[in-house]
Amino acid sequence: MTAEFAKAGAEDFTLPGRPLPFFLPAGEGERAHLFDSLVTVLLSKDETEGQFGVFTLAAPRGEAIPTHTHADVHEIFFVLGGRARVWIQDAEGERLERLLGPGDFGYVPAGLPHSFRVEADDTRILGVCTGGFERFFAAAGTRTDSRGLPRPPHVPSAEHLAAAGREFGNEFRFDLRLDG
Amino acid sequence: MTAEFAKAGAEDFTLPGRPLPFFLPAGEGERAHLFDSLVTVLLSKDETEGQFGVFTLAAPRGEAIPTHTHADVHEIFFVLGGRARVWIQDAEGERLERLLGPGDFGYVPAGLPHSFRVEADDTRILGVCTGGFERFFAAAGTRTDSRGLPRPPHVPSAEHLAAAGREFGNEFRFDLRLDG
Numbered sequence: 001m002t003a004e005f006a007k008a009g010a011e012d013f014t015l016p017g018r019p020l021p022f023f024l025p026a027g028e029g030e031r032a033h034l035f036d037s038l039v040t041v042l043l044s045k046d047e048t049e050g051q052f053g054v055f056t057l058a059a060p061r062g063e064a065i066p067t068h069t070h071a072d073v074h075e076i077f078f079v080l081g082g083r084a085r086v087w088i089q090d091a092e093g094e095r096l097e098r099l100l101g102p103g104d105f106g107y108v109p110a111g112l113p114h115s116f117r118v119e120a121d122d123t124r125i126l127g128v129c130t131g132g133f134e135r136f137f138a139a140a141g142t143r144t145d146s147r148g149l150p151r152p153p154h155v156p157s158a159e160h161l162a163a164a165g166r167e168f169g170n171e172f173r174f175d176l177r178l179d180g
Numbered sequence: 181m182t183a184e185f186a187k188a189g190a191e192d193f194t195l196p197g198r199p200l201p202f203f204l205p206a207g208e209g210e211r212a213h214l215f216d217s218l219v220t221v222l223l224s225k226d227e228t229e230g231q232f233g234v235f236t237l238a239a240p241r242g243e244a245i246p247t248h249t250h251a252d253v254h255e256i257f258f259v260l261g262g263r264a265r266v267w268i269q270d271a272e273g274e275r276l277e278r279l280l281g282p283g284d285f286g287y288v289p290a291g292l293p294h295s296f297r298v299e300a301d302d303t304r305i306l307g308v309c310t311g312g313f314e315r316f317f318a319a320a321g322t323r324t325d326s327r328g329l330p331r332p333p334h335v336p337s338a339e340h341l342a343a344a345g346r347e348f349g350n351e352f353r354f355d356l357r358l359d360g
Contacts, residue, residue: 019254023278023287026283052231054285098203109199
């Protein structure tokens with residue numbers, strides 16, 4: 001038995017669902033559009049016994065995403081290409097800010113408010129998160145066959161976004177602007 | 181309080197040791213030399229409540245590393261640059277093989293024998309693993325200030341390698357050649 005997926009990339013493509021070995025060529029995975037981003041899930045909690053998920057996020061230069069927290073989800077940013085500015089509010093309420101370029105890394109432990117702003121077109125970021133959160137993006141947005149950015153952006157309704165937030169433990173802090 | 185580390189990269193540099201926010205510029209982290217590779221740990225179990233660790237591996241074109249298994253450690257390969265051929269023996273004893281280039285991904289769930297061979301100079305791979313395994317490379321090899329590849333390669337004694345293997349649950353399968 002091999003781990004080939006003939007339809008890798010289609011809207012109905014799903015990862016193996018349990019700890020099986022597999023490969024994905026660049027660009028393949030569970031793709032979704034959310035706002036101006038293409039998010040591709042490469043690995044989920046189902047393959048890692050809940051430990052971690054892995055995804056890539058591709059986005060054009062844009063505005064800062066709304067500040068948010070996820071109480072039980074740790075998350076990394078590893079910049080593959082382009083530039084993204086990351087803000088994190090630490091446990092003492094101090095604001096950390098860093099412009100990340102290729103090869104730079106940022107870590108947001110669970111519970112800390114954070115945001116980021118993509119500052120160059122063709123920016124790509126690799127994310128790793130506590131298992132389960134990787135599918136937030138598809139829940140908040142929409143699964144897609146497309147390998148490109150959403151044009152126009154895919155803007156969910158407030159209700160849809162809130163429901164996805166509740167399901168995945170993502171709390172938006174619309175009251176807290178970190179990019180000011 | 182910020183998360184700056186003035187001596188980031190020195191042999192005695194260590195990650196925060198608990199879930200704190202921080203940034204690392206490209207190339208910084210806990211660096212080690214093992215055989216012909218430079219391994220840089222960006223995140224460890226100590227920052228992620230044991231969930232996962234993150235590291236980069238840089239290596240020149242070379243021979244396949246010895247086949248090995250880690251019974252309780254899941255591991256990904258995400259190629260940042262260059263090329264690496266990955267072999268995995270699945271639960272049915274079938275051999276999966278793939279040449280991975282930039283942006284390609286491979287997943288090795290816990291317990292499966294695997295190996296890889298770097299097939300281009302300047303290859304860089306990002307790894308994510310079940311929390312704890314990220315420090316195997318420094319234990320088997322040696323911490324370093326260097327930002328380059330080990331020249332000559334850092335070859336541990338058999339005893340040192342075996343001790344690190346025992347400590348981190350890494351079992352070498354010198355009897356099983358997957359690259360043949």
